[in-house]
Amino acid sequence: MNILVLATAATEGGALTILNNLYEDVDKRSTEDTWFFAVSHSDLESTDNIKILRYPSSKKSRLHRLYFDKSTLDKIVKDLKIDLVLS
Numbered sequence: 264m265n266i267l268v269l270a271t272a273a274t275e276g277g278a279l280t281i282l283n284n285l286y287e288d289v290d291k292r293s294t295e296d297t298w299f300f301a302v303s304h305s306d307l308e309s310t311d312n313i314k315i316l317r318y319p320s321s322k323k324s325r326l327h328r329l330y331f332d333k334s335t336l337d338k339i340v341k342d343l344k345i346d347l348v349l350s
Contacts, residue, residue, distance in 0.1 A: 264296045265343055269350040271303040271321045271331065282307075289313060299343060301336075 273282040282300075286307050289298050298313045303322040309315045316339065321331040340348065 264346045265299065266296055267299045267301060267339065267343070267345045267348045269301050269336070269348055270305075271301055271318055271328075273302065273305075286313065299339075299345070301339065 268282075268285065270278070270282045273279050282302070282305070286300065290310055290313060294312055296312065299316055300307060300313065301316045301318060303317070303319050305315065305317070307313075307315050318331060318335065320327050321335075322328070339345065
């Protein structure tokens, strides 16, 4: 299964802590699933079953965020054949 974690807004505080904890948990587990983490800024690195997708422009303005949500996100889901999106 291909799972997308949509976390472009998680850049500080509690949201970033939750993102890092989820990443660590997924990384520790041996799984056949492929996880994609869509982030704006992060120190996370890709592994065998985790792929980091960086979209820093999604944080530039509301217009950039709208474009990401309406266009880029649809393309990601289609191209990567995402089965589940966690936001």
